[in-house]
Amino acid sequence: MNKHNITENELHAYVDGQLSTLRDAEVKEYLAAQPEVAERVRAYQSQNLALKALFNPVLDERVPTRLDALVSSPVVEVQALRTRTYLSRWSLMRLAAGVMIAVISGVSGWALHDKFLPAERMAKMQTLPRQAAIAHVVYSPDIRRPVEVGAEQEDQLVSWLSKRLGTPVHPPKLGAMGYELIGGRLLPGNSGPVAQFMYHDASGQRLTLYVSKEITGNSDTAFRFAQEGPVNVFYWIDGQFGYALSAGIAKAELGRVATAVYEQLEHK
């Protein structure tokens, strides 16, 4: 009956157009003589058609920006960097991945000056300002409860945050720069708690200092600057600590404050 020895697998390959022309003709011939098998094959063929009819419209949908941006934005960066021959393709991709992380959170305008840092450390560096900026954007507009523990209970704040971070942390005094401490809060980081101190000036402009103890390795870094949408961030790594100072103020002014913070932390 099955003079061509048509196998079940070949029936499927026939349905999917994955047979050679010769074999395809032989299966056709076989099916002509086997109405029941032919019926089953027709059912499989209509499954393929129905699935395409059902899901092909997705192909024509506009790709959500969050997916598109993931790919298209780094391309620009990669192409811009491609002219620099001292960067390997591999490190380009790492850079692109870093840029992409920023893009995901709706951020652009990264300064790509980290290319000489080891990649892993670079990745850590890049999450620091992003997380700090997000924490800033989330909590600083809060009028009624911007902090968990207020500055009037600074001792409590210090001992609480120190205990939770497992190491002494002190909010720097920025009164000389025109910024008074409002208080602080504890936030979830990637692998443990992080602290956020909040300050404001006479006009109500808020500034946050994000202190993360999640940094491993011991190469300290100089100041780095990142712009995350409306928020400017200065950040640096000092020992096991990562610091990020965020505010919606001009880069130069934020830089002055960051320098003051840095010096106080150095000489505490």
Added chain:
Amino acid sequence: MESNAILAVIPHLRRYARAMLSDRAAADDLVQDTLERAWSKFSQLRNGSDMRAWMFGIMHNLRIDQLRRPALVTRPIEDEDFEMPTRPTQTDKLEVRDISTALQQLPDEQREVLLLVALEEMPYSEIATTLGIPIGTVMSRLSRGREKLRILMEGPLPSTKLRVVR
């Protein structure tokens, strides 16, 4: 240009994810995770290897990871808890059954193969590479998936009770 190749694959990843998960947001989340993972593993993509198969492979592995992750502990609801009023079924043979409902009743592994075949028109050998399974397994999953779908679509209505969703 690799990025253009990735861009070209995105609609395909979305179509497949939508068919696999039948939930638009969850599907796009899976695509997003896939793209992120793809970028981080870009260096492993050998020149000349097929971008589409590579990306679908990443998506497959991510999905396996997600499925393995312990889910919330839930108590299954007995079908009998929800005896629904049933509609007349005499005309069912004449109706076009809802293939998307039937599709979701296939085991994951069968649905996966069927969709790569039907939507992506992937050669069987490529599916084997993408999913990391022998080609014989591809064929048996395809065969069982198609037959089950056929029975679901053509056979007597199995039950008009609500299906248990875990």
